[in-house]
Amino acid sequence: MGKKDASTTKLPVDQYRKQIGKQDYKKTKFALKATRLKAEAKKSGTGIRDVFLVIAAVLLFLLCIYAFFYLNLSTELNLDVDLD
Template sequence: MGRKDASTARTPVDQYRKQIGKQDYKKTRPMLRATRLKAEAKKTALGVKVEIYLIAYTTCVYMLFLFPMDVLCEY
């Protein structure tokens, strides 16, 4: 009898997961694929931003060494 009572009480996380599972089951394949691709794009977006910032920073440092400030001040 103790087991029956223990199994009916679910944590809010389990209830949420079950609800999400039911919602995803109702979706069609293209909708699920679009959701998955959107999530993957969101994950990789940060990496792309970091790469762009690193390239820009490296370019600025390279330009500072290529054209030192004292040479630019003479003109």
């Protein structure tokens, strides 16, 4: 008796997947194509953003090093000059 009841019931995940599949068929081909192209553009666009972030980080690091050396050398030069 228990086997018969267990085989007829479906998992909620399977029912959910079927509902999603039915909703996808209701969409037009143009809408599905546009959604796919939008997702692909988002995936490929992240590479360019990462490149700019890396370049910005390197430039910021170099700017910090430059500022460190500039401040250290400028204070030493001012101490060497006598005002008398």
